[in-house]
Amino acid sequence: xxxxxxxxxxxxxxxxxxAEDYMTPEAVELVxxxxxxxxxxxxxxxxxxxxxxxxxxxxxxxxxxxxxRVLQPKRFGGxxxxxxxFYRVQMALAEGCMSTAWIYGVIGVHNWQxxxxxxxxxxxxxxxxxxxxxxxxxxxxxxAEAVEGGYRFSGRWGFSSGVEHCEWIFLGGLLPKKDGxxxxxxxxxxxPKSDFRVEKNWDVLGLRATGSHDIVVDGCFVPEHRTHRxxxxxxxxxxxxxxxxGWVYKIPFTQVFQRAVSSACIGALDGAIAHFRERAAAxxxxxxxxxxxxxxxxxxxxxxxxxxxxxKLVLFRNYARIVECARTGERMPVEERLMQRAQASQVPKQxxxxxxxxxxxxxxxxTYKSNPIERVFRDIHQARGHIANNTDTYARAHGxxxxxxxxxxxxx
Numbered sequence: 001x002x003x004x005x006x007x008x009x010x011x012x013x014x015x016x017x018x019a020e021d022y023m024t025p026e027a028v029e030l031v032x033x034x035x036x037x038x039x040x041x042x043x044x045x046x047x048x049x050x051x052x053x054x055x056x057x058x059x060x061x062x063x064x065x066x067x068x069r070v071l072q073p074k075r076f077g078g079x080x081x082x083x084x085x086f087y088r089v090q091m092a093l094a095e096g097c098m099s100t101a102w103i104y105g106v107i108g109v110h111n112w113q114x115x116x117x118x119x120x121x122x123x124x125x126x127x128x129x130x131x132x133x134x135x136x137x138x139x140x141x142x143x144a145e146a147v148e149g150g151y152r153f154s155g156r157w158g159f160s161s162g163v164e165h166c167e168w169i170f171l172g173g174l175l176p177k178k179d180g181x182x183x184x185x186x187x188x189x190x191x192p193k194s195d196f197r198v199e200k201n202w203d204v205l206g207l208r209a210t211g212s213h214d215i216v217v218d219g220c221f222v223p224e225h226r227t228h229r230x231x232x233x234x235x236x237x238x239x240x241x242x243x244x245x246g247w248v249y250k251i252p253f254t255q256v257f258q259r260a261v262s263s264a265c266i267g268a269l270d271g272a273i274a275h276f277r278e279r280a281a282a283x284x285x286x287x288x289x290x291x292x293x294x295x296x297x298x299x300x301x302x303x304x305x306x307x308x309x310x311x312k313l314v315l316f317r318n319y320a321r322i323v324e325c326a327r328t329g330e331r332m333p334v335e336e337r338l339m340q341r342a343q344a345s346q347v348p349k350q351x352x353x354x355x356x357x358x359x360x361x362x363x364x365x366x367t368y369k370s371n372p373i374e375r376v377f378r379d380i381h382q383a384r385g386h387i388a389n390n391t392d393t394y395a396r397a398h399g400x401x402x403x404x405x406x407x408x409x410x411x412x
Contacts, residue, residue, distance in 0.1 A: 045100075082323060109257055135163035163198055230253055257388070265380050352381050
């Protein structure tokens with residue numbers, strides 16, 4: 001009976017997940033550095049939100065700690081580690097400031113994507129300085145006209161988190177498939193800072209310090225070698241694998257990127273739980289009782305702690321399968337990929353529910369801006385707006401296939 005309950009996983013696989021053998025000494029040290037930064041990030045969070053930008057000194061500290069190098073190839077000074085280390089670092093940062101963790105996720109993951117581009121593109125960015133950072137906004141709104149040697153490229157994009165800290169950017173567009181069918185596919189275009197301008201318009205509910213402004217490009221030239229067919233996971237579609245043959249660069253784009261925009265919610269909720277426990281133990285309400293004595297508070301903190309515990313278990317279990325497939329060349333069944341994507345997109349929704357209950361249990365005095373939980377509440381709800389976190393879409397996509405309908409998700 002015990003074996004039957006484990007489903008598709010055997011005991012060795014389960015024990016392998018629990019062993020966390022990907023946490024090498026380097027990985028342990030990087031996560032420890034991120035945890036050590038969290039209190040400083042918490043101290044700077046309100047100022048960062050007011051400025052609409054993660055402080056330059058914070059980004060510099062993350063650089064000096066090597067955090068952006070978790071997924072970068074070793075030949076460019078990176079650690080080339082398991083992406084689970086990347087998400088652990090992100091969650092640790094989010095315990096102090098979710099905006100900082102958010103830009104870490106969306107900028108740091110680009111050091112994994114650039115190695116998929118042709119070698120010349122990698123040299124264009126990192127030949128002189130391997131610490132150069134890349135921003136992004138992937139929505140396929142760019143207009144690309146084929147010209148000799150590349151494309152004439154124009155467009156306007158929203159939501160480029162942390163762009164003010166970056167010297168290059170990835171922008172989304174559509175290109176005809178190379179199979180001659182005439183169908184279009186998503187492509188990523190790589191541009192230097194001199195080829196785009198930032199229009200500051202990020203005035204929103206949460207994640208205010210991410211500075212996720214609009215990007216505008218007016219007819220710049222993008223050479224062919226600075227383009228990447230985002231969802232072509234073949235070796236031909238990822239020419240950078242010739243010089244970066246490690247298994248980590250064989251993971252499909254979506255499976256790396258999606259967790260980069262959901263995992264910060266788990267760490268931020270952990271941070272909110274810590275604040276709540278500290279506050280509840282000391283705060284005495286207008287009726288003369290401690291918050292800790294309130295049964296609503298007791299239930300809220302327990303359910304929030306169960307939420308992060310369960311979400312981490314699913315994250316690491318699912319990623320063990322992703323890593324296994326990347327190492328062995330096995331193609332994960334579409335049903336499993338859809339299930340994993342739906343589970344990843346559920347993270348912000350479940351964290352938002354738990355954060356809402358913590359806020360409710362703080363009562364009226366907890367809604368002041370001086371309460372860090374109030375910011376976490378807004379940040380997590382803002383994160384739900386990201387297209388990759390649209391849990392309804394991905395749950396339905398998985399459900400449709402499980403009910404015998406064809407898969408309609410081209411990005412899976």
